[in-house]
Amino acid sequence: MSVRVKEKAARVRLLALDVDGVLTDGRLYFAEDGQEFKTFDTQDGHGIKMLQAAGIEVAIITGRNTKLVQRRAGNLGIRHLLQGREDKLVALRELTGELGIDLDEVAYVGDDWPDLPAILAAGFGVAVANAHAELRARADHVTTLAGGRGAVREVCDLLLGAQDRYHEALAPYLET
Template sequence: MLSFRVKEKAARIRLLALDVDGVLSDGRLYFAEDGQEFKTFDTQDGHGIKMLQGAGIEVAIITGRTTQLVQRRAANLKISHLLQGREDKLVALRELTGELGIALDEVAYVGDDWPDLPAILAAGLGVAVANAHPELRARADHVTTLTGGRGAVREVCDLLLNAQGRYEDALAPYLDTGA
């Protein structure tokens, strides 16, 4: 059950910022002999992102690594705010919010490990995925019940839509059977 404080913070969110490894993916890195890299992404996470975008909430990816896989995933989801190769996630987040005219207290940031901690602490709603490092789970405003790469992002998307009274509107087109 969500606390009133988390619901109140979630109601103000205008930007969802996400780490990749351990958040959008399960955190494992797969390499083939030829050096090709593989990741898995959860389709329900992707759909949740699309629902947020449809509700007018911006989505960004901020990651320390740089890969074409992430660029392709961002393009598939029409995420235009992709910041790769950014080890200092808070600096990247501050730059992005400045460009967008969004205050840090209007940001939800989702992470899983120490490099995400400064952004989680600065964001209006700091979220750790269920399998995040214990230091993040202890300091985040909210911890998901699902793990990174396995529905945690969708859980956060649903939380934001519910807190902002937009969940039923997002669901309605799927309930219309045309009968």
């Protein structure tokens, strides 16, 4: 990781995530009865739990409003769920104000144009590997993995590493 990326990641106190294309692969599955399905990566979920254990807040900001995302956020213990928010930057500013966190202390991960203002405003703007080219060109960091395929875990590991907490998070799994 570059010195610039490490410096930005070291300041992060809040990780804010889009859903479709970031926590999922971006595909939407609908049954005949209108029921919606999404797939989430379990390693992304574990990374989120590790960040929270390390004291880093995690939020989801999404333009859509679904019970599936509410359930996933609940399963992961994510307390900050902002659904139905088309203007991601406004939502992010509201959340940081409530939490007393500066935008400079935020990592925002997105994949498409609605995420661009938040990526540009955040202290550490991240685009997933399969993000639109405009995001990849403007983000501070682009993941090597695609959204819904481990990109969020990659960001979690990067944040833990930049804050010298990676080995601390790993240690309990090495004890015999």
